[in-house]
Amino acid sequence: MARFGLLCLLAAALGGVAASPVEEQQLLGNPSSLTLDKKWDWQDCGSASHIIHIKSIQVSPDPPQRGQELTITVEGDAAETIEDGAYADVTVKVGVIKILSKEFDICEEADKANTTVQCPVQKGAHKVIQSVELPKEIPPAQFKVNIRAYTVDDEDLACMDLMMDFRPTRGSFLNW
Secondary structure (H helix, E strand, C coil): HHHHHHHHHHHHHCCCCCCHHHCCCCCCCCCCCCCCCCCCCECCCCCCCEEEEEEEEEEEECCCCCEEEEEEEEEEEEEECCCCCCCCEEEEEEEEEEEEEEEEEEHHHHHCCCCCCCCCCCCCEEEEEEEECCCCCCCCCCEEEEEEEEECCCEEEEEEEEEEEECCCCCCCCCC
């Protein structure tokens, strides 16, 4: 479970270093909540005041599989330079049960994960590709991840909601 928390943290770090203008974003699924019939989904919940808006997120394999390497590709544009000290509040829930609520230093985590984009992140277009090994012990559940990121000066940086569903699909009895 700790390694799944690291995946959520990686998403937070990646969410803090890639962005796109609000005018170009596409909402996936229901604007008020993430799509429930997909195995994973994401939504940029930022407003015009946020410095970062994610343009796209792709995962491989799609859908993510327990016990396999997951490659995440995030693309976008940063409206301003992101300085050291930027942080993200990350909450992970299974249903109504909160399994993680923690603040992470985005730049420190990007450095630890050796991501292709490091702080300070310059204004402009960015693409981050990062791989992580998903533990086979991830329980068969739907995880919702809320990421709220802020600058070192506590200004709105990014807002993103993720969903990953590791429940077995119909017809795949004992698949977990």
